[in-house]
Amino acid sequence: MKKSRPKQAIPLSNCKLPRIVKLVLICLLFETNLMWVEPIYALQELSDQEKPLQRKKTIQGIVIDENDLPIPGAYVIIKGSTTGTSTDINGKFSLEVEEDAVLQISYIGFVTQSIPVESNQDLKIKLIEDFQNLEEVVVVGYGEQKRVSVIGAISTVSSKDLRKTTSTRLDNALSGHIAGLTSMQSGGGQPGDDGATLFLRGAATINGQSPLILIDGVERDNIHTIDINEVESLSVLKDASATAVYGVRGANGVILITTRKGTKGKPKLSISMDESWTSFTKNPERIHSWEFMEMRNQAKVNSGQEIEFPESVINKYLNPLAGLDPSSPNYETEKKKRLYMYPDNDYYRMQIAEYTPQTRLNANISGGTDLLDYFLNAGYINQGGNLNTESPDYLGYDPSSWMQRISMRSNLDFYLSKSFKASLNIASYAERVNMPAKGGMYSSTTHMMSDLIYQALMTKPISPGPTTISEFGVEDGLLLSYLYLDRSAFEVMNRRGFHRQDNKNLNTQLTLDWDLSKLITPGLSAKGMVAYDTYSWSLLEGLKREAIHISNIIYATDELMYELKDPTWTPLSLSRGHSSRYRVNFQGSLNYNRMFGDKHRVTGMAIAHRDYWESTSADIPYNVIGLSARATYAYQDRYLAEANIGYNGSEQFAPRKRFGFFPAFSLGYIISNESFLKDNTTLTWLKLRGSWGKVGNDKMGSARFLYQDNITIGGRTDAGGLGNQTINEGLLGNLDITWELAKKLNVGLEVGLFNDLKITFDYFTENRDQILITRQRVPQYQGVLLSNIPKANIGIVHNRGYEIELFYNKGINRDLSISLKGNLGFNKNKIINSDEPLRTEDYVYRYRQQGFSINQCWGYKIDWNSKGNGYFISQDEIENHASYDFSTPRIGDFVYLDQNKDGVINEKDMVPIGYSSSVPGIVYGFTIGGEYKKFDMNILFSGLGRYSMYYMGDGVIETSREGAYFGWHKNAWTKERWENGEEITYPALSVGKNASHNPNDFFIQNRSFLRLKNMEIGYTLPDNLLKFMGIGKMRIYMGGMNLFLLSNKLKITHLDPEQNNPLGYPINRNINIGCNINF
């Protein structure tokens, strides 16, 4: 939310006017603010009440906001009287009052507060922000509007709320704040690569689903890196009327981020420091050596094989020192050896530290003079990764995982004349991300991290390591790997080198704002903007290899030996790389805003913009040009109408298909401004709004220029003598392809009750057609690879849903105030056409896409009503059951339902299970905030629902390598456990893939969850102490992020439901303390 303090604020106390005139003025001002009906009653009371004379005294006070910043121009009147004043530029006032008077303090955008005058002491009155603030200005596409006149579906979140997170990234901080916006950390929490997946109102396309993100009006990709302290407000534009101006790029919704500006007044310096301890939300359960061996034996027996670990071996691990004579001279050596040979290692914990620190520092100054407003910010973040690496002193390089970022911003507004303003925004960051080497082996650093976690999870607790010990043929500390693994986590993490990437970014933007009211016509202004961004990265990587040994243990003789697995030993060699890209954006616009008479407000906007940029990987720059326009009309602030138009060209399409026209229309009706509701004190606000329009989407994945045949000459030899080149036939072109077209309808209702509660409800439908898809109903034998068949605009997806937002804010008394915010978004999409071939009649479901949600999960239904409640309990039962096409089931495997009754369980029996694996159908969040005296508290919960995933593969199941076991395998099916009626959490363990390891309603799991996202408890230090220290305000706080899951439907106990890859870097949990200081 962007607040603007009204410029018309008049320090009434300075005016030499009769009191009654002042009052009328005050009331008029209140009147224009529409909601402030309470003071009017005060005025009405005034005439028919006679007040007895009482003793008077002069009181002084200061009015401050929640950040303890003074509020100039706030109105202070004595309740039940006409007497009043307003605060001066420092927020101070003085007033002569009677002893038992009650002061009523109000200010636009804040909840009016009544305070009895009790003593002579100076008053300090803190006003609480009002969510129903209608004077508030909302950032909309290419402009701003007063909230009162907004008729698009737009949600906002203030920077104050966002700053309550300990996340280092803005996109992660959005979770739970905005109705209909999904922010999931599905990629995990790897430092420097821990961004969120964003969906707005779910998804309505199979192609690019992410919303368009603009920072200060320019498309920028640094939502991941922007310092949250730099953000003034964030607007989320959802419906066609809000996004049509973005034309071909707006269909997935738009997120607008606005950075902070200075405000007139003395320089204000604010410093904050914050220290967190990061751990993971979920860790794999500890599996002890003997547990491992028992589970492995179980798996072997279940798979018809002999046990791998006889009891004598298990006993060695249970009691490694058995049989040693403490008085023997080589007892110490033997003991060391035995403990090493028969370990109970927790490789995960050895490689992954439990806690790692994170530091955030920030300082900003803002202020303004008649000539210049300024906001200056500097931020620093040090995010540690949880890898337990060896010391750089020992290694000679630092492979540990961390990220450091320095951010700087300077936003300056120059008032060159009364009608001319120039604004310069410059922001930059330098980020350094360090981690173990990626080398040529891994496709990305994420791949390296997931391999590292994979190796850590796969290393058996019975394996010695992670390095050699001396006295057994080799030196101490050499790399150890295992015959069952290609590498060890210890090796990947420590001994392959390091990877250090420096990312740098510069965002610059100059805006000229020229009021043409006097020159041409009142209300007209022109604006020009040029923005230039650069981004570059450079990389330094040191790669090395060390020889790898394996250990050999002879159980019979307790012998330990090493042998060389791989003798490759290469010293550290450095390589460097760098890349850069840029973006240029021009915008020129004309704006018109004028009131005709006192009833007709007309605004207009026309803008031309042009963007061109380069992407790191693309060889050809991108180009977009467009025109957009908006016109609004408001009659008496009751009837609102708005038209938005976007006209864009996208180079993605053939010349005759290049430009598109995207209109949207909306109407609003503020019923509470009608005379019959105007004075209603219960229903204080009622607004109905609706919009319809068309918006486009030109995101088609990374492929570009799809209208052209992608036939190129590439270097490659297949046969000699033919020129060392080939003709690569890629995707064939289709000259007719064009953008996706979204037809969006939105109906909204806003209700305000009393002055405390506001409820907003939005219902939307979106019919997206012309979705560019690959035709499926083409046989492969025709010879064009299916991936190369020309794409066509034939996909259709329908999406609909609703959102509810609720705000409640109340000052209970002088010491206690509470606020509640809640939001819920529901969406459901359905693929209408994806050119899917109809399957044969013996399929239970003949379509798997059409008629279902995008990425609906499919699987076999387990017969939970079978004799063994879902598990086969006898060979007889298996033989009498429908046979499995994919493999023969064993006792303890799942019983699948033969849905089509053909006696065979195969693909044809698959049914939809759960929900979509990519787009959650429900997203919700709620915040509870409160202040009591000097304490404040804020708790944010966020959750997702109607969300599923098929969990399979390494990190999930037990068959990886020579067995990898997690918590849920401990209670796997055994005959004994079944007969005893014990809890069974997993089918019978196996050594290889079996019938149970298929998509079914066990491995397709519900990912719904509700988590405590953020919690913060603060304490503001007493003034007298601070005065002594020379500090304006100081607040200390502690809290945390992702502290716990209140509800988690996942059956897997060691994975966070928010994370996609079971082997990915896990999601972080933070506990933090910090302080803010204002001078």
Place this chain on the structure above:
Amino acid sequence: MKHIRYILYTCILFLAGSACSDELNQAPSGKISLEEVFEDNERTMYYLNTCYSKIPNKGVRYFYRSFGPVCWSDDAWDADDMDVNWAASALLYNGNASASSHPVWAVEGENLQMSYWENYFAMIRSCGIFLMNIDNAKVNNERDRRRWKAEAHILRAYYYSELLKWFGCDLPIIREPLSLNQDYSSVRRSSYYEVVQFIIEDCNAALAIDELPWRITTSADALRVTKAVAEAIKARMILYAASPLYNNGQNYWEEAYSIIKTSLSNLRSNGYELYNKVNTPATFSDPEAFLPNTYAQLFNEYFFSSAAYSATPVDKETIYQLASSQGNLIFLDGIGAIHGNKSGTCPSQELVDAFETIDGQTILQLSKPYLDEETHLQPNYNPENTLYDPQNPYENRDPRFYASIYYNGSKRRCGWSFDEMPNNYENYPGLSGVVRVRIIATWAVDENDPSAGSESRTGLSATARSKTRTGYYQRKFSHPFTGIGQSATNARYKDFRLGEVILNFAEAAAEAGHIAEALQAVNEIRSRAGMPDIPSELSKEQLILRIRNERRVELALEGHRYFDVRRWSAPDGNLAKTDRWVTAAYITRRKDGTYHYDRAQVNGNERKCYTNKYLKVAIPLKEINNIIEISGENWQNPGW
């Protein structure tokens, strides 16, 4: 004045913003159209190069250094069978195959060449486009034009032959590429035999072109196809077409006989002959190469080498060798223990049983090699064989046995990565990293210490990737001395060699009743290996069994057996007798240091990939569903 300046600036910004739509015209990207390809000599040539791009690499490059069909046949067991869930062998052994996910095509091979159905049809289309355009393409030299055209014909025949081998079903013959807007409901399939006729037609079209050479004589032309390749494709595919699984009840043996006879004679008259001499005796005849005679030496040398491109090459047998080196087999598909890595292909006891004794007697009775036909634990010994001693089984065997297989007691001189342990007295003491002669011990259990399990490095193991599943390791394709610190990666997979064509001929001749010619051909193979002739008095059926056994021995571990046992099967048959139970040598080291030889089932598990449906690979279900919807016809192979 000031204001005017502002107006000016604003206008400039506006103009920049609304600049004309030419801005959206794309910068040059290097894309060209198909028409432009054939308007240029070089590009036309590059397009032919593209037609080569899906020639598979085979050998160990089917899938992560796995020998693919070798391990999926009864010749071997893949040591990547237990804990590597995604490995194709493990999936097949467990019967984890369906029409929606079949390991043979669903796993991505190296070079992404495993999606055979889609990729080979794509290449057939490319060859078709090339053949449609080559006559009118701008080609500077008419000789080039004709040679290129011939190559495209052969490549199309090759891709069709690979489709037939794997899928074994009727296929649409696509001479001219189908259009994407075509009505596919009218596309019909031709029978296996008709497709083979089309392959032969393509090969003949190439053979009729004078500019196409018989042999590649310069390494600049490496990997290009020749007339010899055309003949070899014909010879292989007509043999397949005549075989029981594919002949549709027709007898095509006489036709096969005559086609292969012509091919063979053309190959011979154009300089192709069997490899019959040790060319680098310094290596292969070294006593420490442990190859007992020149036959074994030349056989081992042949498979390790890469054929030179020369008019007078040393290797006149290889007709077509594939592009990629087979790499250092010892690390990834040989004695994995040398490097602590994976052993991959472990030759089976069944394969070992197929090697005759040096007197030309089979070990088992070929008509019924095992008394318990499905479990293979009771060998049905050939009573006429007097040389074979089951307790000393590796003496007096076919020289090719020593060149192809490492067994318990084989020796190998190279650098080993480990220290020997005292209880491995065969090799103790022995230090890691030191080049030394090691006796390869594959015993499964030591009577002195039964609890200690098998030989710790190279012994039988049910789980370790580096150890053998069967008691044997692959030796064919391996250099005698590679080990720690010594690398040799020369071996190239020989997709067609004269030896196979001769065996194709022997089989077709015998089936067609030309017994004398069949005998002569099979004996030619045997004499090159130092084996005595097959007696001439055998019945046709007995002769066919001997020829099939000869084929197994000669072509062992080369990937033919998987296809052979299938084509020899009846359409309603299965592979229970060969593929269901694959056995290992179960060797006990006695207290006195001698060995006791027994047999055991690998892992105690049967393979589930022996049933009728495994005779042919499933066509991807997605494709089948599409075809059914388009034309109402079900193209799927039986059982899938």
